[in-house]
Amino acid sequence: MNDKINLKRRRVLQTMGLGAALVSTPSFPIILKKEAFKRKGRQATAAFAPDVEIELTASVARVPILQGRQTQVWRYEGKVLKGDPASVVTLPDNYLGPILRFRTGQRVRVWMKNRLPQNHIIHWHGMHVPFEADGHPSYEVGPGGTYVYEFEVRNRASTNWFHPHTHHATAAQAYAGLAGLVIVEDDEERALPLPRGEFDLPLILQDRTFTPDNQLLYDHRGPLSILGFLGERIVVNGKPDLALEVADRSYRFRILNGSNARIFKLAWSDGEPVTVIGTDGGLLERPVIRPYLMISPGERYEIWRDFRGARGREVVLESREFKGTMPPPYENALGSGGMRDRMRQLMGGGMGRMGGSRRGMGMMGSEGMGGMGGMGPMAILSRHLPQGSRMELVRFRVNKKSKENQPLPDRLRSIPRYRLEETVNPNQPRPIALGNQGRNFTLNGHLFEMTGASKIETFPVNTLHLLEIFHAHGEMKMNDGHSDEEGSGMTGMGNMNLAMMLAMAHPIHLHGAYFQIAERIAPHGDSEHGAEGYETVKDGFVDEGYQETVLVMPGERIRLIKPFPDYKGLFLYHCHNLEHENAGMMRNFKVV
Ligand SMILES: [Cu+2]
Structure with missing residues (x-):
């Protein structure tokens, strides 16, 4: 390898302040050693009479993903023990868990059996459930353990999902395959003339990196430990290069971004605008039309698309180029058209060819754990699809003829608006300050504490509050007295402004009941990114519905109104x- 290029690589890394970070080992194997497999779990309670009872086993499996050798994954398998057999829909030959189908008002019991070589707990993302059923990491169970969830479905009709929430291991466990959809239905939604059955399809968007022998590679050392994992292939519904045969009629797509850190800017290749009919919390009052739709990790959107007139053609759901979600040094050095492309040319092309050996995740034990020996840090950086680059997600081949069609209803269902004057704090929003401590991102100035919740994080039950999420780099203390260790991660940063180094978008997720966005305050022109990046994403937000995850762009302030009903804890x-979450960008709010 040419010295000049080596020097260039080193400079890029130094520019990003990542010199010392590169020698640190991935956190994944460390967790295996540190965590004692101690908890036995939670048993069923006699007083709870379930309408539906499900067994959900998390275990190691092998599935076909790419041509050739099968891929070792971690996967949920579901089985109905009691109630409607259609409550569990298994996706064959897939790492994704089953689709669980519930109805509002049902009482659900889920037996989660942990057959993984690691602690585990499930979070019902989007579902409004009691504390003991929410998958708090303090409830995680060891290998062989069982955790029984019992809850009543209080959500309106909506598309939710379930995934791990294991302390320090959510990212690696979700990446290994542990995720599944929860579709909630109710009478009001079923009465609407929306596409159903084979015309109502989930699209679960993820990205992965594979070794040459088809194994999942999860290496987020170096830059990606700060930025979050970005893979080199897009996988939709568990399949790379997904192509679906569709009819020339209308479809409802329930889209989940199940990636660890990838953000998508969804658009149709034929120039049709995106018709959005639902958000995290189900249907909107009426469809909204956007030129493109931003969807960040954890979020769901429902879109409606009519393929009439496209018969014989192929229409692609793609992700368009955008900027402003990653720190400027990343976007400048590695953004498409930037230095990364020049480097790829210099290195002889193909992504993933640099840096020698590539090993699997080694999830079963010590095998492969020290791996990645031959892979240079720059190789890791160069082996992903850059955040914000253009990519194809799903190809739709419109080749079936349909006799009937369902037109788009212009009214969907009502959403009572939460009003500012109904909140207990209309003039003093509770803060969610996005900051940092050294190389780790923080919330309200602190890293995660298992049972810690400060005064501003405490809310009386059955109240409605105004909250404001904002970026606080530069305002928060940058160093909490662990100067040596934390400081070393920043060597090579030189005079680079820390705020700029860490200026990136964060998808912020609040457990509990859905919130509504009250106000979105765009970044000032003098923020770290300026207005340029924001311009490329701002027309893709949908703030009209119920949500529990919101992408907060650098310099942006988001005011939201959130109820804290029913449950204390x-x-x-x-x-x-998920890499940010695992590094401590998580806190509790305590409902009292
Ligand atoms: Cu983040």
């Missing part, structure tokens, strides 16, 4: 960039 709020 500790509920998490965190960044849904």
Whole structure:
């Protein structure tokens, strides 16, 4: 390898302040050693009479993903023990868990059996459930353990999902395959003339990196430990290069971004605008039309698309180029058209060819854990699809003829608006300050504490509050007295402004009941990114519905109104960039 290029690589890394970070080992194997497999779980309670009872086993499996060798994954398998057999829909030959189908008002019991070689707990993302059923990491169970969830479905019709919330291991466990959809239905939604059955399809968007022998590679050392994992292939519904045969009629797509850190800017290749009919919390009052739709990790959107007139053609759901979600040094050095492309040319092309050996995740034990020996840090950086680059997600081949069609209803269902004057704090929003401590991102100035919740994180039950999420780099203390260790991660940063280094978008997720966005205050022109990046994403937000995850762009302020009904206890709020969450960008709010 040419010295000049080596020097260039080193400079890029130094520019990003990542010199010392590169020698640190991935956190994943460390967890295996540190965590004692101690908890036995939770048993069923006699007083709870379930309408539906499900067994959900988390275990190691092998599935076909790419041509050739099968891929070792971690996967949920579901089985109905009692109630409607259609409550569990298994996706064959897939790492994704089953689709669970519930109805509002049903009482659900889920037996989660942990057959993984690691602690585990499930979070019902989007579902409004009691503290003991929310998957708080303090409830995680060891290998062989069982955790029984019991809850009543209080959500309106909506598309939710379930995934791990294991302390320090959510990111690696979700990446290994542990995720599934929860579709809630209710009478009002079923009465609407929307596409159903084979015309109502989920699209679960993820990205992965594979070794040459088809194994999942999860390496987020170096830059990606700060930025979050970004893979080199897009996988939709568990399949790379997904192509679906569709009819020339209308479809409803329930889209989940199940990636660890990838953000998508959804658009149709034929120039049709995106018709959005639902958000995290189900249907909107009426469809909204956007030129493109931003969807960040954890979020769901429902879109409606009519393929009439496209018969014989192929229409692609793609992700368009955008900027402003990653720190400027990343976007400048590695953004498409930037230095990264020049480097790829210099290195002889193909992504993933640099840096020698590539090993699997080694999830079963010590095998492969020290791996990645031959892979240089720059190789890791160069082996992903850059955040914000253009990519194809799903190809739709419109080749079936349909006799009937369902037109788009212009009214969907009502959403009572939460009003500012009904909140207990209309003039003093509770803060969610996005900051940092050294190389780790924080919330309200602190890293995660298992049972910790400060005064501003405590909410009386059955109240409505105004909250404001904002970026606080530069305002928060940058160093909490662990100067040596934390400082070393920043060597090579030189005079680079820390705020700029860490200026990135965070998808912020609040457990509990859905919130509504009251106000979105765009970044000032003098923020770290300026207005340029924001311009490329701002027309893709949908703030009209119920949500529990919101992408907060650098310099942006978001005011939201959130109820805290029904349940007391500790509920998490965190960044849904899963590497950020695992590094401590998570806190509790305590409902009392
Ligand atoms: Cu984040």
